[in-house]
Amino acid sequence: xxxxxxxxxxIQGGLPIxxxxxxxxxxxxxxxxxxxxxxxxxxxxxxxLSADTIRYQTIIVxxxxxxxxxxxxxIKGVKVFEAVVVVNHKLxxxxxxxxxxxxxxxxxxxxxxxKRAKFSGNKKDQAVSELTRLIKRGILKKTIQxxxxxxxxxxxxxTYKAYVDAQREVINNPQPFEPGELPVKLPVxxxxxxxxxxxxxxxxxQERNFGxxxxxxxxxxxxxxxxxxxxxxAHRAAPKDVYSMLRSNTYEKLELAYKDxxxxxxxxxxxxxxxxxxxxLKPSPENQSLEAIVKILKQLRLVRRVYVALEIIAPxxxxxxxxxxxxxx
Numbered sequence: 621x622x623x624x625x626x627x628x629x630x631i632q633g634g635l636p637i638x639x640x641x642x643x644x645x646x647x648x649x650x651x652x653x654x655x656x657x658x659x660x661x662x663x664x665x666x667x668x669l670s671a672d673t674i675r676y677q678t679i680i681v682x683x684x685x686x687x688x689x690x691x692x693x694x695i696k697g698v699k700v701f702e703a704v705v706v707v708n709h710k711l712x713x714x715x716x717x718x719x720x721x722x723x724x725x726x727x728x729x730x731x732x733x734x735k736r737a738k739f740s741g742n743k744k745d746q747a748v749s750e751l752t753r754l755i756k757r758g759i760l761k762k763t764i765q766x767x768x769x770x771x772x773x774x775x776x777x778x779t780y781k782a783y784v785d786a787q788r789e790v791i792n793n794p795q796p797f798e799p800g801e802l803p804v805k806l807p808v809x810x811x812x813x814x815x816x817x818x819x820x821x822x823x824x825x826q827e828r829n830f831g832x833x834x835x836x837x838x839x840x841x842x843x844x845x846x847x848x849x850x851x852x853x854a855h856r857a858a859p860k861d862v863y864s865m866l867r868s869n870t871y872e873k874l875e876l877a878y879k880d881x882x883x884x885x886x887x888x889x890x891x892x893x894x895x896x897x898x899x900x901l902k903p904s905p906e907n908q909s910l911e912a913i914v915k916i917l918k919q920l921r922l923v924r925r926v927y928v929a930l931e932i933i934a935p936x937x938x939x940x941x942x943x944x945x946x947x948x949x
Contacts, residue, residue: 627888634829638765644758668737673729844881
């Protein structure tokens with residue numbers, strides 16, 4: 621392969637998720653699971669106290685308010701039909717006892733409603749788990765492709781040794797050249813990832829793709845080495861006098877042979893390295909989706925806390941304060 625663009629297209633086509641030619645997750649599947657999460661979130665954030673429970677809540681608030689009014693206004697008697705009921709300490713205790721009984725019934729009803737609402741919560745947890753699993757699998761697919769991109773990157777880099785060694789022989793520099801590798805690599809346990817059938821399929825696909833690229837790269841490397849050998853043999857056989865060495869164009873011919881075979885691979889590697897770096901620094905849609913899920917869950921917890929505070933804790937706290945005030949005065 622001689623065209624840099626062809627090589628770029630070959631590599632990008634084999635790593636479509638990494639180069640954003642394909643989505644890491646199926647969009648239809650993602651939309652379905654995301655909509656399911658939203659539906660469950662709406663259901664679990666809705667008021668869960670039944671109408672019967674709200675009735676007991678109202679009794680607690682109303683009767684506590686009446687008891688507070690009687691005490692604060694220092695009402696001595698209440699007319700019930702034609703009779704006047706004297707408001708004394710004993711009546712207040714009976715009144716508070718009635719509120720306490722209603723409170724107990726209210727708490728039992730709340731417990732029952734919470735158990736019923738927990739079913740919706742379980743569906744929400746399942747929806748969150750399924751969507752999170754889908755997104756994380758997409759992230760792992762991209763990680764797998766990034767792992768094989770590094771293998772391709774380093775394989776292309778190793779072919780540069782043949783060119784540098786040939787150049788150094790021409791200029792009589794015997795110092796050996798060893799191509800460097802990336803100092804930082806993302807650790808990937810392919811054996812562990814193969815336990816997931818879908819990821820195992822992705823790994824097998826990438827191994828086949830890497831094999832195809834390696835064959836094409838090896839073919840062009842062999843072509844360069846063959847041409848370089850012919851040029852170096854002629855260079856070795858040439859006279860070693862100063863005039864002949866000045867007229868020698870072996871160095872330039874080596875450069876042309878490299879550009880005709882392995883050069884496009886190195887050019888493609890450099891261009892794609894810049895592209896990978898740009899994509900890595902770019903905010904990941906998968907991470908943004910996970911952040912959106914976390915945001916939804918935080919909002920759900922806040923809604924639930926506010927609901928419990930207003931509908932359960934506040935009425936009980938009001939009744940408790942009123943009872944304490946009445947008994948202490």
